[in-house]
């Protein structure tokens with residue numbers, strides 16, 4: 001988003017102040033400020049971390065209340081359904097899920113244009129998103145990894161079937177044709193998926209003007225025990241899709257339960273204030289971006305629900321396929337057996353493989369050692385590490401491009417995105433790797449009248465952005481596997497050099 005777009009936000013921030021949204025502790029009751037920001041926070045552009053976001057307007061203390069958004073300013077299903085025409089139409093379609101109803105509500109509200117109470121807010125929502133459901137066939141295939149392709153297909157078909165199911169209601173509401181399209185549906189679902197905040201009275205959550213300008217920081221190792229316990233007691237900030245309503249914490253597998261514990265308390269609806277309250281989760285210097293934890297996500301989950309990924313994501317992980325007997329010989333949940341983003345196998349993966357590598361007859365007597373993390377034989381440990389390392393090699397060898405190839409391709413995509421001279425762009429694409437040529441074919445690169453020059457229209461630019469996300473994702477996936485191979489090899493070599501006969505397992 002460009003600087004001039006920031007200027008147009010002024011009207012929105014004044015409207016927000018009139019609704020009682022405020023970043024000033026002294027002034028929380030006042031609705032007469034020219035802007036709801038300026039005391040603790042300011043809207044700014046952070047090109048490498050989310051684009052438009054909120055920065056510290058002064059030095060902020062950890063734990064300080066930095067923004068309050070009253071309940072009356074939140075866009076919820078309840079508040080939109082105060083419209084009588086909408087609510088009576090919706091009552092005839094209660095077979096739709098709460099999220100589908102919220103999606104229809106949002107499109108209906110958009111259809112009101114300037115007559116909508118929330119128009120100043122709706123006007124500044126992003127016009128497009130890069131979530132997996134928006135990926136074309138080419139962009140989907142660029143992910144290369146079956147699991148990721150499957151997740152994308154699932155996201156696309158879910159969007160399509162939900163749209164079809166809601167179509168009758170939208171027709172009944174006489175939505176304008178542009179709001180009836182699948183494209184509009186995906187836009188509205190992406191808005192809900194990437195911007196809603198958790199509220200205690202509706203699982204769909206709410207859209208929170210100004211509060212949804214916070215960009216994301218991943219929960220990492222900085223969280224301590226006290227914060228963890230506190231976070232269990234309070235509800236979270238932006239919706240945690242990984243813990244959506246289908247799952248209660250009672251039946252969560254161990255490591256996902258830990259992830260739940262790690263959600264921090266940087267934003268929550270506070271019944272006492274009757275408002276959404278946001279707290280600084282760290283100390284911030286003036287000008288630094290103030291970030292919010294939306295939940296614990298892998299990069300694929302971030303892509304699926306939010307349309308971005310993190311270069312350094314402490315919660316990223318890779319699942320490697322195990323043989324059926326490896327799953328059945330232990331009681332670890334499948335989700336807990338993976339490779340961490342630093343290349344280290346998870347405790348559960350190591351433990352399951354150690355158990356599996358114990359000769360059948362000894363499993364009963366030695367099994368508890370594999371679970372507890374105490375000493376097993378060097379032979380057992382080496383066979384486990386070799387198995388992991390070999391399987392990482394197999395996965396990497398079956399993928400069509402290498403880490404180096406993907407890194408080079410990312411540079412090419414950056415050049416494509418930044419090209420100012422269409423002629424050079426055309427020449428470069430003709431010279432470059434086959435995937436770049438395939439992009440040329442798959443996308444609608446516009447030919448100028450003389451046929452020789454190429455222009456990157458905004459649609460093609462967005463397609464190149466999604467292609468870049470796909471390549472960046474697969475590169476990070478491959479790096480985790482390569483780091484895992486190095487990690488395993490290093491330990492195996494250290495055994496041989498020390499000639500040790502027993503080993504601490506963790």
Ligand SMILES: C[S@@+](CC[C@H](N)C(=O)[O-])C[C@H]1O[C@@H](n2cnc3c(N)ncnc32)[C@H](O)[C@@H]1O
Nearest residue numbers: 049050051052194195212213214215216306308
């Ligand atoms: C709740 S909105 C945050 C505000 C948003 N940047 C805006 O301009 O309205 C969430 C979206 O911001 C972007 N985003 C948030 N955190 C990000 C990050 N750390 N890196 C890249 N994009 C991020 C993603 O597009 C995401 O879907």
